[in-house]
Every structure is written in structure tokens, then in C-alpha cells.
Amino acid sequence: MEENESNVKREKSTIVDVARVAGTSVATVSRALSGGNYPVSMATRKKIQLAVETVGYTPNLLGKMLKTKFNPTIGIVIPSYQNPFYIQLIHGISQKAATLGYTISTFSSQRNALMERNLIKQLLQKRIMGLMIASVDDSATSLTQFISNGGRVCVFESNFKDQNTFIVAKTDMIESGRVAMKHLISMGHENIAIITTPLSKQSRSSTIKGCRLAMDEYHHEFTDEDIIIAPYEYEFEDGLYEFEVGQDLVRILLDRKKKYTAILAVNDLIACGIINELKKMNIRVPEDISVIGLDDIPLSSMITPALTTVHMPSYNLGQKACQLMVDAMVNQEETYGVALSIRPELVIRDSVMRLK
């Protein structure tokens, strides 16, 4: 099969095809098509536009990015698509990115540090300059490597001590824990249990710290015994890890000698699991036991009883973090060490009962 001039199966056309048809040089085409406001006469612009259509030209970003060393994409890595908290975050980022003319591309690490590293390596190899991540890795080496290759990193969650080379964007977890716990106390509860996923993440231990703070303020007794920690952490193929943690751990809690009047779950998905399991056991919420969560995901207002929780403005957080990210990407100077902390807010619904 010989190739002839008027090839029926058109090979993907390039800038030179356009130039040939338009009767100009490739430089002019480049300038007309993406050369900022470089002067190109209206006449040639028209010719080029026409040529673009006749040859069916689609720019090849690969060539452009190779040349300019700039990939206007922001990579987002989250631990799971199952937790609505991250979904809201993505929404926020996405919305802001769109207005700023950036493309976002999202990935799930499936709570797997190895997979996370692989993902980051991929991004690096594609010369993506911006990375926004809720990391599940104990080590920050992947991230620092990303930065030493000229990238910008924004972390939402991290196990390691915050590097001052990252943009840190998080909700104030200490305050969240404190707010939730104070609400329970103000409703007359004293025997309160905490149910949590492993404390490896800094955000988790911060939450607990906030809880302790509140208990201390009121001189309530509170020991490590009162905290039940999930022994495992992974992503199910199909199902909701955190929801199941709630279901499993509340059973363990109920088997204990010590009796509690309220449970604080470190996130809403866990709280929903708890309530779900309690219902199965015919234990009424909040009459028999109160439950409070943290996050305020859509599900929380959908279940019965509607969950009292602490709202994390993740949509806002995403928006603001994205703005910071883009700033860091365009500025050549290092705008590092930025910290963004968003204040949580109590949302009272139906899962906590006044005790006395």
C-alpha cells in the first residue's frame, strides 16, 4: 500500500502541515496558535485558522511540553475514592483549577504506600510540576525527590513531620477533636470512647490530642483504654474500609466491662458504620448511646439518626490549596512552607442526646 499525496487515511497532521497549507513558516503558525500576544497579522491568522481546519490539526502537547519544560497539569493523589471527604476536596481543587486554566488528573493510591510511590514516579516522569497529595507513606522521600526535580508539592495529610518545602493545607484537626469532644461533654457525657483507624497519620493523632485537651479542660478522666484503634489499614476492592472499621470496633467496645454513654469516631464513615451496627443490635442511637463524627460528608445527613458531626470545609480547602499550588507553579521563587489551616465547625443533628 503506497502512500500517495491525497492520503485517505490521514496521518496525524502537525504544525508543518498547517504551515505548508497556510503558506507561512512554522514559527508563525506556532506564534498564532500559542504564542501569547506575539504580533501576527490578522490576515495570516485567518489563513492559519483555515489551514488548521482543512488539515484537521490537533496540537501535540508532548512536543510543546518537551520544549517548554512546562506541564500545566496538577496531579492529585488520594488514598481512596470511597471516602467522600477526598471527593469534596477534589471538587474544590477541580473548580479552582478550571478557572485558572489548569488541568487536574487524579489517582488513588488505594492506601498503599508502594502504589503511591509508583504514582509519584509516574508523575515525575511525565514532568508534571504540581502534586497535591494525601499521603499514606511513612517516608517523605518520594515527595522530596519530586521537589528536588523542580516540582511543587501540597500535602493534605502526612505521616512525617512537615517539611518546610511543602505547602501544607489541612483542617485544624486538634481543634476538630476538641470541638467534638466539648460538645459531648456539654451534653452531659463523661464516659466517652474514641474509635479510630491507626494513628500512623499525623491528622489522626492530632484529633486525639484535641480530644484529650477537651477532657483535660473539664477535668474528666480519660485514658488510653478509652481509645479503640483499628489494627489494620487497607483498601478493600469493593467496600468501605472505614465503615467496616466502625462496625467491627463498636462490637469490641460493647464487650468491655466499662460502659460508655457516648462514642466519638474520628471520621464520619466510621461513625456511620458504628450506627449501622448498633441498629442491627437493637441498640438505639442516641437514646442508648450517643455518637459523634468528624468530617460532615453527605452521607451523614442521609442516615437515621442524622449524624451530629464537625464540618470540615474540604471544598474550600481544596479551592484555596489549589490557588496556592498554582501560585507556586508560576512563581519561580520558592513560595514554600506555606501553611493553610481551615477551622472546623460543629454541626448538630440527631445522634447525640443530652444526658442530664
Added chain:
Amino acid sequence: MEENESNVKREKSTIVDVARVAGTSVATVSRALSGGNYPVSMATRKKIQLAVETVGYTPNLLGKMLKTKFNPTIGIVIPSYQNPFYIQLIHGISQKAATLGYTISTFSSQRNALMERNLIKQLLQKRIMGLMIASVDDSATSLTQFISNGGRVCVFESNFKDQNTFIVAKTDMIESGRVAMKHLISMGHENIAIITTPLSKQSRSSTIKGCRLAMDEYHHEFTDEDIIIAPYEYEFEDGLYEFEVGQDLVRILLDRKKKYTAILAVNDLIACGIINELKKMNIRVPEDISVIGLDDIPLSSMITPALTTVHMPSYNLGQKACQLMVDAMVNQEETYGVALSIRPELVIRDSVMRLK
């Protein structure tokens, strides 16, 4: 600031740096690093490996892809991150892609056709070869353009008549509607209403068709009056479009003269919204009215009463579709027109009551 030989801030090193340090040619480095099983002596391999580490080399995929015209990435475009059905689908795809050595990159069109087109254009410009999409666009032009540029497309949902250039992967929606409706009928229901989002999508009208089929089989009366269709379709910034559709439409339904004993919702999120609203109005499910959904998302087993629904094996569907996709990407011959249809399965829980 002059650049000196032993530059402190290392510029990103390339294959030529590696070659220089290893004392070989760039061709050899390329072959050693990614040249399949092209013969390179063990000795030089070692030298190159060493050089890679000393210069801190990270391959630039942009260069590679530009040269090879092959981008081993699969782009996924879904209407929303809020609907767990798609999340399950992504999980399935992701898992399979990982085993096949492909990277997936996901995007949300936010139920916006314009945005969807933009996304597709982006993918095209990045010369991504594989696109798996649940399209919300009325027109297939973006998709056909993608294909005419050498890409492969797999559709999960589409408004247009199926092109035989696509890989079509869907659950059998006609059968789903039929199964759900038959269950209602077998439980003694005759006055059944359907609540649905706009029928613009083919999958929606297929579901309805299936419902009609079931009604016909039993010679039950069923008219367009019994179908309530949401007048709008868009993605909220923050919230669950379909859930709210359920809430809004069930109120409208209840205001009608005709009284129904059962409601069929075309997806679970809608069904959950319906149940939620019914509860607020102190109407008991299933005692006062039965509700059945379609999809079997995790939420369905979490609410009270647990939702009776039709399970769509979206995880499986994702896996199989991904396999097909990759096959199509490696095969130069066109493996088009493949259709994959997965059979749904009734899941009986607590939201449907036997009438007589």
C-alpha cells in the same frame, strides 16, 4: 550567578549525562534502560545502572512518547465522583490496569457536555490512546474525532446510537428494569410509579423499556403518567444531585391523585433520596410504600430500611472493559464493535413489602 561545572543545583539530568558518565553512547543507554530485550552486555548494563544513580537520572516520558507515539495511559471520564457506581467502575478498571502495566488517569466532567469535550480534547493533545468514558454528551463527535486520531474508545453510557467503532461495555439495563419491576409485581404491587432523571441517556430509556416489558408480561396497566422525570440534570458543587432528585420528585408524586403502593427508582442514589424524604414525612417504608432501586451501591445496605435493589457488577464490568481496552490498544488491527454486557442480579433487602 554563573553556572559552573559542578553545579550545586543540579539541572535535571538526561540520557546523555548518563551516557557520558557511563562512558557509552546514548543509544546504548536507551537500549539498556528501555530497549526491550535488545542485546547489551552485562558489563555495560552495570556501568549504566551506576551512572543512572550517580547523576540521579529520571527518564523523561515526554521525550519517549514524542518519539514512539505511544502513551500507555488510559484516560477515564465519568460524570461525577459523587455516584458510587462510577467509583466502583474505576476501582475495577484500576485494578486490571495495574496488572497490565498501564496507568489510568481519571477526570470528572461534572455532567457537563462542554467540559467533557474539553477533557477529551486535552487527552487527544496529550496523545493518550485509550479513553473509557461514561458520556453525558448528546453528540458523539468528540469521540469519533478521538478515534479518527488513532485512539481507542470504550463507552459505558452514551446518549447516541452506538457506533460500531466503540467498545461498548454496559450492564444490561433492559434486563435490570425488568428484574426490578418483576420483583415488585411478584410482591403483589400493581400501582407502581417510576422516578427517574432525564431520559436523554440511552441507559435510562432502556431501564424504562425493561419496566414496561415486565408490566406487559403481567398485563398490568402502565402509562407515561406513572413516570416522573426530573426536569433538570447538573452537578452540584457540593451535594448529591441524584439524591436530591429523589427527595424532590417523591413529594411531587405524593401530591398526585393516583395512589401508588411502590416506587421504582432508576438508581440507588435516587432511591435513597426518596426513602430519606419519606421518613421526614413520617411515611413508613415499606409498610406504607415500597421502594426499589437499581445499582446496589454501598450506601444501599447502610440505610434503614436497607434498600432492595438490583446489583450491577460494576467492579467486574470495569475489569473486563479494561482488558478489552488494552487489547485494542496493543492490537494495531481494529478490534472495534466489541460489546460487553453484564447481567444484573436482584438483591432483596428490606424496602419492599409483600402486599397480599
Added chain:
DNA sequence: ATGAAAGCGCTAACAC
């Protein structure tokens, strides 16, 4: 088993 060199599609000096 290795190297030299052409070129993928694009941009950005530098000329005119």
C-alpha cells in the same frame, strides 16, 4: 554489542 545520526512536534532566539 555498540555508536552515529536523524528526527518525533514543538518553541524561541536570532535574523531580516
Added chain:
DNA sequence: GTGTTAGCGCTTTCAT
């Protein structure tokens, strides 16, 4: 305002 040309980092003939 427009054209010429030298690469960006990589692969891949074609030699040797």
C-alpha cells in the same frame, strides 16, 4: 511581521 534554525530528551534505523 515573518522566516530560519537549533534544540527539548528520547528511540531507532543503519552502520560497524
